[in-house]
Amino acid sequence: MARRIRLGIVGAGIAGLTLARAMADCADVRIFEKSRGVGGRMATRRTDAVTFDHGAQYFTIRDGRFRAALETAQADRVIEPWTGALATLPDGNLAALSGGDTTRYVGSPSMNALAKAMAAGLDIQTDAPVEAISGTAGKWFLKIGDRREGPFDWLVLAAPAPQSALLLPDEFTHHGALAKTRMNACFTLMIRQTEDAKLPFAAARVDDPVIGWISRNNSKPERPDDPCLVVNATAKWSDDHLEEPLEDVRRTMLEALQRYIPISPSEAEAANIHRWRYANVDQPAGQAFLLDDVSQLAACGDWCIAGRVEAAFLSAAALGGALKQIVKVAP
Ligand SMILES: Cc1cc2nc3c(=O)[nH]c(=O)nc-3n(C[C@H](O)[C@H](O)[C@H](O)COP(=O)(O)OP(=O)(O)OC[C@H]3O[C@@H](n4cnc5c(N)ncnc54)[C@H](O)[C@@H]3O)c2cc1C
Structure with a gap:
């Protein structure tokens, strides 16, 4: 043997x-x-009252091997479908976020929950x-x-x-x-809203030179109710501005976001930014x-x-x- x-x-x-x-x-x-925890880009940032999935926004399951591997996680509700409306901005068209072949799953109660469950019993040194x-x-x-x-x-x-x-x-x-x-960068902005802006979508694809995606993190299952947004810059804009001071990036992304969603000065002031140097794959x-x-x-x-x-x-x-x-x- x-x-x-x-x-x-x-x-x-x-x-x-x-x-x-x-x-x-x-x-x-x-x-x-x-890092301090497991999950890599399936990441969750915690602040006092809210959580932000500031890496992967959701995932799909298309391959039978992935589906089979996730059976227990699904039964234990470590992953759950993310439902609601998917908007395209600025035209405002709405479609279903999940359904049929494109059911969008998220970790529950946070994106890193799946990794945490997978890590059980393994010999892992963090930090x-x-x-x-x-x-x-x-x-x-x-x-x-x-x-x-x-x-x-x-x-x-x-x-x-x-x-x-x-x-x-x-x-x-x-x-x-x-x-x-080749991999692309991505800047992610995290905003806790002091008032619910009653946005008509759970997530939005944005046709804008700076930002490409907005999600209402609290629309995902088992998250705290407090309204909060995760906003991703486009891959091109992120690559082009990768080495810029984070404060400049934060300001430009907030300006871009306000073309679509009102953000109060105090919300803007408290917004956090994260730089993913290697976020997505341009050339596999x-x-x-x-x-x-x-x-x-x-x-x-x-x-x-x-x-x-x-x-x-x-x-x-x-x-x-x-x-x-x-x-x-x-x-
Ligand atoms: C902003 C953003 C949005 C995304 N949106 C989606 C989406 O909507 N849908 C989707 O399917 N995917 C999305 N992705 C991509 C998805 O997150 C990744 O494809 C997936 O998580 C990659 O997993 P991985 O294990 O290959 O790499 P990673 O998750 O990057 O794991 C690699 C690990 O290696 C560790 N590491 C690196 N260097 C060292 C070192 N020297 N020593 C020790 N450890 C090290 C890192 O800390 C990390 O934990 C997104 C990613 C980002 C960043």
Whole structure:
């Protein structure tokens, strides 16, 4: 019988968690995550009374494998459909947000709830930013602050492509594919409204040069009732203004938002901004995952396929399948 391999995973987003769960029966898996919590871009920001899903807004389930993997989460209401109206602005047309093939799901009571449920029972170190990788096939080490973790037989990078590319040693044979991948930035504005503006939609796509999306976070299931908005800048505008001071970005996005929704001076004053350097996928790797069985290094994530939660799951699930085949025949 093959011995259990020691597998290190960098990143506890949906991809890293999916892979860890897939490998748990044949590997000793440890995950290292730089943030305080799990979920990556399936993120939730908490303030005193409200929460904001400031990363992924929702996700769809189109593939049977994703659907099957989410059965328990759905039964436990860790994920729920997000209903209401989807507007297009400025013309104001309304359509159903969810329905048929395009049911839009969210974590419940917050977007990171699914990741939290998936993380149960896994060996995860948070607040653990991996700064460097050293070693050789079968004996990889991670540098995290002044400590060294390892050895690992296999290492998998489940971080956004540019961050994975920086960490992966030269021996990794797929640096070319990583370099071709392009990701977009996104600025996200979070506004707690002091009065309910009685907006006729749960979310809106906006045809504007600065902002592209508005959602009423409190329209999602199990969120606090207090009205609050999440506003995303367009990918192009975000890329073009990536290095601008956050205060300037915040001001420009607020000005743009006020073309569609009245925002009071006190609401504007308290609005928060978040910069996602790597938010969505402009040019995917075009392969479900990148695996090098000589160096025993691999990478997965949404950027392999498309900038969607489901794609991150499918990439990691496919890598898990391939890795298991290799591990099964290893001495
Ligand atoms: C603003 C925004 C809106 C979006 N809207 C949608 C949407 O509506 N629908 C949809 O399907 N998708 C949406 N997405 C995309 C979706 O969030 C992603 O496709 C998905 O969450 C990616 O999962 P992942 O596991 O591949 O990567 P991530 O979630 O990015 O996880 C990678 C993890 O690696 C960690 N990490 C990185 N570097 C290191 C390091 N050196 N050491 C340790 N840990 C590290 C990160 O902290 C992160 O937790 C959106 C994303 C953003 C940002």
